[in-house]
Amino acid sequence: MMQDIKKWAFGSLWLFILTIPFLGIINALYFLVSLIVLAILWFIYKPFEQNILDVQSKLLQLPMPSIRWSLYFVIAILVLILPFISDQYITNVATSAITYIVLALGLNIVVGFAGLLDLGYVAFYAVGAYSYALLSTKAGLSFWAVLPLSAIMAAIFGIILGFPTLRLRGDYLAIVTLGFGEMIRITLNNWDSVTGGPNGILNIKGPATLGLSFSQPHHYYYLIIIIGIFTIFAVNRLNNSRIGRAWVAIREDEIAAEAMGINIVKMKLLAFALGASFAGIAGGFFASKMKFVSPESFTFFESVIILCMVVLGGMGSIPGVILGAVVLIILPESLRGFQNYRMIIFGAAMVLIMLFRPQGFIGGVRRRLELHPEDEKILKQETESLYDVKQK
Amino acid sequence: MMLNKNNILLETKNITKTFGGIHAIEDVNLHINKGEINALIGPNGAGKTTLFNCITGFYPPTKGRIIFNGEDITGLKPHQIAETGMARTFQNIRLFAEMTVMENILIGSQCRYRMTLLGAILNDKRTKNEEREISRKALQYLRFTGLSKFANHLARNLSYGDQRRLELARALATEPKLLLLDEPAAGMNLNETKGLMELIKKIKDEEITILLIEHDMRMVMKIADTITVLDHGIKIAEGTPKEVQKNEKVIEAYIGRRRRTA
Amino acid sequence: MLLQQIINGLTIGSVYALIALGYTMVYGILQLINFAHGEIYMIGAYMGIIAITFFIYIGLPDISIALTLVLTFLAAIIFTGAYGITLERVAYRPLRNAPRLSILISAIGMSIVLQNYVMLAQGARDKIFPHELKIGGELIIADAHITYTQVLIMALSVLMMSGLTWFIKKTKVGMAMRATAQDRRMAGLLGINTDRIIVITFLIGSILAGAAGVMISMYYGIVNFYMGYTAGIKAFTAAVLGGIGNIPGAMLGGILLGLLEALGAGYISSEYKDVFAFAVLVLVLIFKPTGLLGERISDKV
Numbered sequence: 001m002m003q004d005i006k007k008w009a010f011g012s013l014w015l016f017i018l019t020i021p022f023l024g025i026i027n028a029l030y031f032l033v034s035l036i037v038l039a040i041l042w043f044i045y046k047p048f049e050q051n052i053l054d055v056q057s058k059l060l061q062l063p064m065p066s067i068r069w070s071l072y073f074v075i076a077i078l079v080l081i082l083p084f085i086s087d088q089y090i091t092n093v094a095t096s097a098i099t100y101i102v103l104a105l106g107l108n109i110v111v112g113f114a115g116l117l118d119l120g121y122v123a124f125y126a127v128g129a130y131s132y133a134l135l136s137t138k139a140g141l142s143f144w145a146v147l148p149l150s151a152i153m154a155a156i157f158g159i160i161l162g163f164p165t166l167r168l169r170g171d172y173l174a175i176v177t178l179g180f181g182e183m184i185r186i187t188l189n190n191w192d193s194v195t196g197g198p199n200g201i202l203n204i205k206g207p208a209t210l211g212l213s214f215s216q217p218h219h220y221y222y223l224i225i226i227i228g229i230f231t232i233f234a235v236n237r238l239n240n241s242r243i244g245r246a247w248v249a250i251r252e253d254e255i256a257a258e259a260m261g262i263n264i265v266k267m268k269l270l271a272f273a274l275g276a277s278f279a280g281i282a283g284g285f286f287a288s289k290m291k292f293v294s295p296e297s298f299t300f301f302e303s304v305i306i307l308c309m310v311v312l313g314g315m316g317s318i319p320g321v322i323l324g325a326v327v328l329i330i331l332p333e334s335l336r337g338f339q340n341y342r343m344i345i346f347g348a349a350m351v352l353i354m355l356f357r358p359q360g361f362i363g364g365v366r367r368r369l370e371l372h373p374e375d376e377k378i379l380k381q382e383t384e385s386l387y388d389v390k391q392k
Numbered sequence: 393m394m395l396n397k398n399n400i401l402l403e404t405k406n407i408t409k410t411f412g413g414i415h416a417i418e419d420v421n422l423h424i425n426k427g428e429i430n431a432l433i434g435p436n437g438a439g440k441t442t443l444f445n446c447i448t449g450f451y452p453p454t455k456g457r458i459i460f461n462g463e464d465i466t467g468l469k470p471h472q473i474a475e476t477g478m479a480r481t482f483q484n485i486r487l488f489a490e491m492t493v494m495e496n497i498l499i500g501s502q503c504r505y506r507m508t509l510l511g512a513i514l515n516d517k518r519t520k521n522e523e524r525e526i527s528r529k530a531l532q533y534l535r536f537t538g539l540s541k542f543a544n545h546l547a548r549n550l551s552y553g554d555q556r557r558l559e560l561a562r563a564l565a566t567e568p569k570l571l572l573l574d575e576p577a578a579g580m581n582l583n584e585t586k587g588l589m590e591l592i593k594k595i596k597d598e599e600i601t602i603l604l605i606e607h608d609m610r611m612v613m614k615i616a617d618t619i620t621v622l623d624h625g626i627k628i629a630e631g632t633p634k635e636v637q638k639n640e641k642v643i644e645a646y647i648g649r650r651r652r653t654a
Numbered sequence: 655m656l657l658q659q660i661i662n663g664l665t666i667g668s669v670y671a672l673i674a675l676g677y678t679m680v681y682g683i684l685q686l687i688n689f690a691h692g693e694i695y696m697i698g699a700y701m702g703i704i705a706i707t708f709f710i711y712i713g714l715p716d717i718s719i720a721l722t723l724v725l726t727f728l729a730a731i732i733f734t735g736a737y738g739i740t741l742e743r744v745a746y747r748p749l750r751n752a753p754r755l756s757i758l759i760s761a762i763g764m765s766i767v768l769q770n771y772v773m774l775a776q777g778a779r780d781k782i783f784p785h786e787l788k789i790g791g792e793l794i795i796a797d798a799h800i801t802y803t804q805v806l807i808m809a810l811s812v813l814m815m816s817g818l819t820w821f822i823k824k825t826k827v828g829m830a831m832r833a834t835a836q837d838r839r840m841a842g843l844l845g846i847n848t849d850r851i852i853v854i855t856f857l858i859g860s861i862l863a864g865a866a867g868v869m870i871s872m873y874y875g876i877v878n879f880y881m882g883y884t885a886g887i888k889a890f891t892a893a894v895l896g897g898i899g900n901i902p903g904a905m906l907g908g909i910l911l912g913l914l915e916a917l918g919a920g921y922i923s924s925e926y927k928d929v930f931a932f933a934v935l936v937l938v939l940i941f942k943p944t945g946l947l948g949e950r951i952s953d954k955v
Contacts, residue, residue, distance in 0.1 A: 018736055021704045021729075022775040117755070164936060167943045171687055175894045176939055178887065179932030190925040234513050241512030241519075242502045242526075245491075249499045252488035259448065259482075261474035261503035261566060270509070300887070304762055311759045340774055347766030351745050354760040358752030 004046075008039040079225065083218035091217045095289070097329040098221075098228040099282050104309040104325040105235045105318065106278025111307065112316035113244060114271035115251025116165075117174040119303055120181025123161070124154040124276035126188060126298035128283025133201040133293045134194070143207030147284045154280025155273040157184075162272030166265055181303055189295040200294025204287050220289045227285060231278055236318055238274070247271055248316070312353055314360030323361050401426045401570055401601050402447070407456035409442050416442040417625040419456070424570065429592065429602045431612045434622035435645055440605045441483055443622070444574055448480050449473040461569060474503060479563035480572035483605075485555050489548035493539055493558055496547050497530040500565030530565055537561040537591065553584035557591070564595065571595065573604040577611055589615055613637070621645065657798040659920040660913065665804045665873065667912020668811035672866035673889035674896070674904040675818065676738075676859025682835040682899035683855050685754065689761035690741055692886020693768035694860045698734040698867025699877040700772055703781050705729035715786055722787060730868045731861040737768075738860025739853050747849070765882075773879040780876045789872070807869045814862060815905055822901060827854060835899065888931070895935050897948025906946060 012035040020028045045052075083091045107121045128150040135146045161180045165173050188195045195201065206214045207223065214220060238244050246267050249257040258264050287293045305328060313324025331349060335342040353361075402424040409416045417439040424430050432440050445451040447458055449470040457466045465473055479500070488496050505526060511519040534540045537557050542550060547558060556576060563571055576592070577585045585608065592615060596602060606612045612619065612633070619636045621629040623645040629636050636642055673695050680688045705726045709715060715722045745764045749757045792801040822828040833841040834851045842848045870885075871877045892911040896903025911931055918930035938946060 014736075014740070018733065018740065019775070021701060021708075021733065022772065027775070111755075164940045168939060169943070171681070171685075171898065172894060172939055172943060172945075174687065175891060176936055179891065179935055182887070183929045183932050186926065186929050237513045237515055241515070242505065242507045242523075243509065243512045245495060245499055245502065246507065248491060248495075249488050252490055253486050255450070256482065256486035256488065257499070258450075258470040259474060259480055259486075260499050260562065261471045262499070263469075263471045274509075300883075308759055308762065311755045315753075315755065340770075344767055344770040344774065347763045347770065350763030351760045351767070354752070354756045354763065355745075355748050358749055358756040360756075 004043070008035075008042070012036060012039065083221055088217045091221050093329065093333050095217065095221045095224050097326050098224045099286060100306065100309060100325040100329055101228055101322050102224075102231045102278055102282040102285075103306050104313075104321045105231050106275045106282070107306050108275075108310050108316065108318070108321045109235065109238070109247070109278070110271050110275035111310055112321065113239065113247040113251065114268060115247075116268065116271065117170060118177045118272075118275070119174045119300070119307065120161075120177035120179070120184075121275070121279060121306055122298045122300070122303040123181040123184040124158060124279035125283040125286070125302070126184055126295075127157045127276075128154045128280030129287040129293045129297070130188065130195060130201070130283075131280070132284035132287040133204050136205050136288070137201060137203065143205070143288055144209070147281060147288075150284030151277040151280040154283065155277040158272040158274075158276025159269050162269050166268055178300065178303070181298075181300060185295050185298050185300075188298070195295075198295060200292060200296075202292050204291045204293070206288050206291065214288075220285075224285060227281060231281075232318065232322070235278075239318065243267070243270070308350060312350070312360055314362040317360070317362045320360055320362030327361075399425050401461060402603070403459040404443075404447065405457045405459065407443065407446055407458065408454045409439075409446055409451055410454045415625050417446070417622070420622070420625070420627050422620060422627070423630075424601060424603055425618065426601055427596070427599055428617040429596055429604070429615055431616035431619045432603060432605045432622065433607075433609075433612060433619060434628075437624075438622040439625040440622055441574060442625075444480065444572055444605065447473075448478060448572060474566055474568075477567070477569035478572065479566045479568035479570075481556075481559045481563055481574055481576060483574040483578065485559055487547040487555055487559060487562075489546070491547055492544050493547055493550065494527075494530060494534065494543040496558055496562050497533050497565045498526060500562040501526050501529040501533070501567075503566040529567075533561045533565045536564065536594070538587075553580050553587075556580065556584075556588070560591065564600070568600060570601045570603060573602065573606075575605050575607060577606060577608050585611060655797065655920065657796055659916045661798055661800050661804060663913035663916030664909065665807050665912070666916065667909035668808055669866045669870050669873075669908075670885070670889050670892045670912050671905045671908025672811055672814065672862045673885060674892040674908045675815075675901065676863045677890050677893040678896070678898055678901060678904035679831075679855050679859050681893070682901075683831070683838065683852055684746070684757075686746065686757050687761065687890065688741075688746075688856075688859075689758065689886070690745070690764040690768055691859065691863060692882035692884075692889070693765050693772075694734050694738050694741070694882070695863040695867045695870075695885055695889075696772065696877070696879065696882030697737055697768065698730045698860075698864030699871040699881065700776060700781065700867075700879075701730040701733045701864065702726050702868035702871050703783055703877060706784050706787055710784055710786060719787065726787075727865060727868055731864045734860045734864025734867070735857045738856045738863075741860075742853060742856040747852075765886075769879055769882065776879065778879065780878045781871075783871045783875045783877070787872075788875070803872050807873060810865065810869065814865060818858065818862070818901070821858075827851070831855060891931065891935050894945055895938055897945030900945070900947045903945055903947035910946075 012032060015035060016028055016032040019031055023031060079094075082094055103121070103125060106124075107118065110116050110118045110121070131150040131153040132146050135141050135149055136143070141149075161177070165176050168176060189198055191197070206220075208214065212219070214223065246257065246262045249260065249262060250264060250267055254264060286297070309324040309328050310321050311324070312328065313322065314320030332342055332346050335345055338345060400423050402422065404420055404422040407420045407422070408418050420439075420443060422443070432443065434440055442451065446453045449465075449468050449472070452467060457464055459465070460473075460476055460478065463476065465476055468476070488499065491499075505522050508519075531540075531543075534543055537560060539554065539558055539561060542554065542558075547555065550558060556579075560571075560573070560576065563573075573592075577588055580588060589611060592602060592604070604616075616633055618631065619629075619633055620627060621636060621639070621642050623641075628641040628645060629639040631639070673691065676691050676694070677688060680686055680691070706722065709722045709725060714725070741764055745760045746757060749760055789802045789806065792799045793805070794800075822831060830841065830846045830851050831854065833844070833846060834848050838848050841851075867877075870881075888911060889908065892907035893904045894907070895911060896905070896907025898904075914934055915927050915931050919927040922930060942948070
């Protein structure tokens with residue numbers, strides 16, 4: 001207790017001194033006061049910490065499949081009827097949140113499954129968006145023809161950019177992907193004759209189908225829901241497949257994976273290509289909804305935010321990544337009331353979440369392998385083994 | 393020693409590997425007979441692991457050829473070599489630490505099946521059947537190595553001895569003709585070593601040929617059918633344990649060195 | 655023209671090198687990309703202007719301009735040093751054993767916090783370096799104009815880099831730093847207080863970045879709250895180019911990147927100068943995957 005008080009007192013004073021030149025003495029004093037208030041709140045919270053942690057861990061486990069499924073069911077219903085129970089603003093935020101779910105799940109293939117740290121993922125989002133914009137305005141193709149083409153274009157870029165990075169490890173890979181992202185953005189910004197430079201491309205056509213042309217926010221909302229469901233479905237299948245296992249094996253130990261007959265080059269390129277193609281789809285959707293694309297939407301900061309969604313939610317876990325994307329879209333929106341303080345709170349929240357849950361919201365919970373019933377029986381019979389030295 | 397041409401599974405012809413001008417191994421000719429337990433021994437730095445890495449494709453040899461099962465596999469990539477029916481373990485255990493024991497073995501047993509994107513996403517009947525076969529096989533190797541009860545444990549939570557065993561199980565799951573073990577007993581206690589020896593014999597009974605690097609002489613003498621001795625990257629002897637034990641060069645390489653370091 | 659571009663390149667390159675050193679030293683010890691390092695540099699630039707404004711207010715430049723500049727540098731590096739070690743204490747130390755990506759996210763979060771903190775505290779508009787303290791005058795060699803500010807930047811950078819090299823090579827703390835970078839656990843077992851070494855590393859890195867910040871604000875004459883971001887990326891690129899974790903590599907990488915940029919901007923296209931810098935980085939890494947001076951970290955099979 002005494003120790004904690006000392007720590008807080010020293011820390012507050014230290015931060016107070018550090019901020020004086022920037023805030024001026026008066027504002028720094030306000031800051032000091034708020035730190036003291038924070039400290040008092042902390043000491044009120046402290047005695048209950050254990051209880052709160054217990055409740056939290058219970059909530060996070062949500063073990064009963066029935067509870068979990070009913071929870072999913074409720075969420076699904078809410079998602080489906082959202083445009084009818086809310087206004088356009090919320091529908092738009094939700095649309096953007098689901099777009100980011102698609103992006104984050106795509107990046108999760110690269111970072112979460114295959115373990116390749118990609119800091120330039122937004123490049124593929126940009127390729128998708130610009131492919132859509134160009135094909136739709138210059139070639140006059142329809143949404144349904146262009147969207148797959150956007151995905152394919154992005155996948156091709158994924159392979160092109162992935163190829164030279166295959167030999168690189170960890171942080172070298174990170175900086176090269178970052179460089180590629182910047183190169184693509186700068187090119188978009190300067191290649192005026194094709195991309196329109198900083199002004200971007202205007203008047204992009206939206207989708208139309210069966211006589212319905214998409215004009216209302218909720219049209220796009222339902223469209224992105226379909227795309228989102230497809231993405232979740234596909235990524236989930238991949239995760240549970242031989243391919244998904246091979247990716248995780250590469251992430252865990254490349255050398256051993258190679259010795260087990262996994263073609264590292266092929267699998268890494270596949271991860272890049274697939275991850276990119278989801279970004280391409282999201283980009284195509286984005287262009288069609290906004291009717292306008294410009295390089296501003298594809299900055300490094302976007303890559304960073306998408307990466308944060310993946311890590312914050314819990315790398316490799318699909319529900320985790322979804323949750324991460326939703327939180328990182330809703331959080332800044334809900335902080336709009338704080339105006340200028342919004343980004344500072346946002347950044348601080350990122351730090352705090354990592355400090356308290358380094359593995360992410362839903363990280364570290366590994367899916368139990370589902371065995372077939374008869375195998376389960378064999379397993380039980382095998383609890384005692386001839387060759388288990390320990391038992392002797 | 394029998395040198396029946398038809399009975400040779402693996403043969404290296406004048407394999408040489410140099411690192412920056414230094415010969416790690418030089419002109420090594422190795423003959424591994426089918427169905428035997430072969431041991432590769434030699435003092436530290438003799439080039440045993442380098443030879444392993446050349447055989448399994450991790451190092452491209454500077455010179456020489458590697459013939460496996462009648463095929464020239466020189467220059468193939470490690471994953472291609474794994475497909476030809478060779479599996480290995482590593483000196484310092486290399487498991488997929490954040491995967492479960494079962495998943496580790498699944499990686500091994502899926503080696504014999506094709507991976508297709510469409511199959512993965514559609515999860516069609518064929519894929520499902522194959523998946524079932526894969527997990528059936530994996531379970532078989534879990535049983536075989538006595539790791540069943542750890543199926544759902546994370547690999548990194550296993551004890552040291554069990555981790556070694558898991559690495560072995562994973563290698564076996566690729567259904568190899570030749571199994572290369574790099575110091576499988578390193579760091580094991582007496583009991584664990586004993587269990588391991590029995591396991592190796594049991595693998596031999598499955599008609600899998602074994603090539604192992606080992607320091608534990610007692611173990612080597614007990615289980616190996618043939619022994620190859622390397623020293624300073626050069627093969628100095630080969631033969632049955634008895635022959636090798638009497639070989640002057642071998643005694644010189646081991647005892648001589650020990651005296652010098654003592 | 656060529657000489658002029660080289661001089662400009664060397665100037666900006668020395669600044670990149672100073673920032674890159676912070677990245678590379680932290681990386682060497684913690685294998686962490688200290689994402690907020692660019693913000694420390696930005697804070698240094700602001701702190702320089704704040705200090706100068708204060709000194710002008712109390713009339714110090716009337717007594718001695720040189721003293722004012724020295725005190726400005728001192729104030730800037732003291733504060734950036736303090737910000738650097740606070741950053742480590744608050745956002746990195748509690749995560750020492752966490753997954754590496756979690757620390758990266760924490761670093762990104764701190765970067766956002768610091769950027770917005772400075773924006774809120776000092777306003778979103780550019781700050782101008784007080785003209786009273788601009789160093790006028792220039793040398794003219796052939797066709798090239800070398801301002802005294804450029805001379806000062808290059809001289810100070812060389813001085814600091816040699817100082818750092820001496821410190822790392824010769825002092826006890828420097829040796830402990832090298833040991834910790836080699837093998838943190840082992841260094842700990844040998845009785846080195848690795849936590850302290852890490853703090854010192856952050857302190858030194860931040861001091862170098864702070865000095866670089868003051869110098870750049872003198873050079874360009876303006877600062878803004880988002881300047882740390884671009885410079886951070888560039889400096890990190892420089893560190894990787896030289897071989898991350900390698901101190902001479904960071905110096906070489908910084909200078910090289912500055913030269914490439916200046917020459918690329920001068921002879922190819924100024925819009926694409928960043929593309930040029932990254933393209934060279936990619937090319938270097940393709941042929942030398944661990945950077946120019948980086949060690950070969952082949953996986954031990």
